[in-house]
Amino acid sequence: MTDDRDPAPNAPANTPVTEPLKSHGRLAVSATLRPRELMSETPDLAGVWKAKVITLLPAAFPGILGESLTGKALKDGLWQVEPIDLRIFGEGKHRNVDDTPAGGGAGMVLRPDIMGKAIDFAQNGAPVNREEWPLVYLSPRGKRFDQKMAQKWAGARGVTLICGRFEGLDERVITHFGIEEVSLGDFVLTGGELAAQAMLDATVRLIPGVLGNADSIEDESHSAGLLEHPQYTKPAEWRGHAIPEVLQSGHHGKIADWRDAQSRAITKARRPDMWEAFEAANPPTSKKR
Missing domain, CATH: 1.10.1270.20 (tRNA(m1g37)methyltransferase, domain 2)
Known part of the structure; x- marks a missing residue:
């Protein structure tokens, strides 16, 4: 595959550029500092409900949310989703984001310094009031997600979801930021991405105009x-x-x-x-x- 960009200044005229282009979804351009890999020419849509998702799998979004009615609403600008690649904030050659559990044990734990930088980036410009913009860690030990919570999120200006991986997130991050822990149900997944998509689907469909028929929302379960x-x-x-x-x-x-x-x-x-x-x-x- 070739690239249409200009070759490096010192390269021969016919030398193709083979470095792959990177895409990280519909991210906003602003005057604030941000990692180069997270930059995009897609601006925020004023007054539009937005989900920010901190994840090691940014390519998983919008996923199923980009299909059917939620996908049409996304294309129509009724809501936005911004996947934030946690790996970009990692350290070293391999951009490590985790380390072994303090006190020993199996698995790996997401580091507080890495996640802290990702959260700072995600929350930059977001309302401080958590009623207006919830900050949520998807965790099996959290409060169970339900229709009432979906309605609350839909009534906010947006939401930031943190998708866990491995053995979870360093507790100090949860304490420092006052993060709300939410669970999709009484079971364990390999990561928070599927839970995030399910919760966002339940929330986005409540945004005015997404379903088109408000009566269908009033008559359904829950x-x-x-x-x-x-x-x-x-x-x-x-x-x-x-x-x-x-x-x-x-x-x-x-x-x-x-x-x-x-x-x-x-x-x-x-x-x-x-x-x-x-x-x-x-x-x-x-x-x-």
Whole structure:
């Protein structure tokens, strides 16, 4: 593969430049100091929600977020994602970012001095108020991510996500920056990139204009503290299974009652924890369900 750039000043006229070009996503140009490898000609879009992701795998972004509705919204400028390559802040010939655990043990730990520089870079220009711009470390020991958290992030100006690797991040970084730890669920992944994409998908779809139909957000699982009712579509009968009669009645009141009853029954059976929280937030009234 050849390169269209001019050859080095002292090179023969016909000498091709073979060094590969580097691309690190839609990063902003600003007057602040930044590593040369993170520079890009793509400017920030004023007032647009933005995700900054500190990762050892910057090529993983936008990933699936660049497809379907979130991808269209990304191209349309409704939101932005900036992957920040942690390796660029590493030390030595190989740009090391980790070292052995203090006190011994298996694996490697992300160094505080390296991660600290990456966080300083990521947070430069971001609001200090964490309500406006959360700073999050994706960790299996963190608070479990849920719809309420997605709604909170979507209402902010942006979010910075730190993707862990190896045995995790030096605790001093978490303490120093007051980083919030968030988990995708009660399991362990090899890194935080998949969790980051899942959380960003849940968040970005709540940004006005991304889905196009606001009503679909209101009716889905978790939005009202309940799991969603069953859904059906044509044909009216399939392999001996018919659409429930009430859904074909055209009676909107009866349909709404049926869907509500289904949501309650499914939530109570499948997620007793959610059902308990829903009952606590919605004490029973004289109306029978």
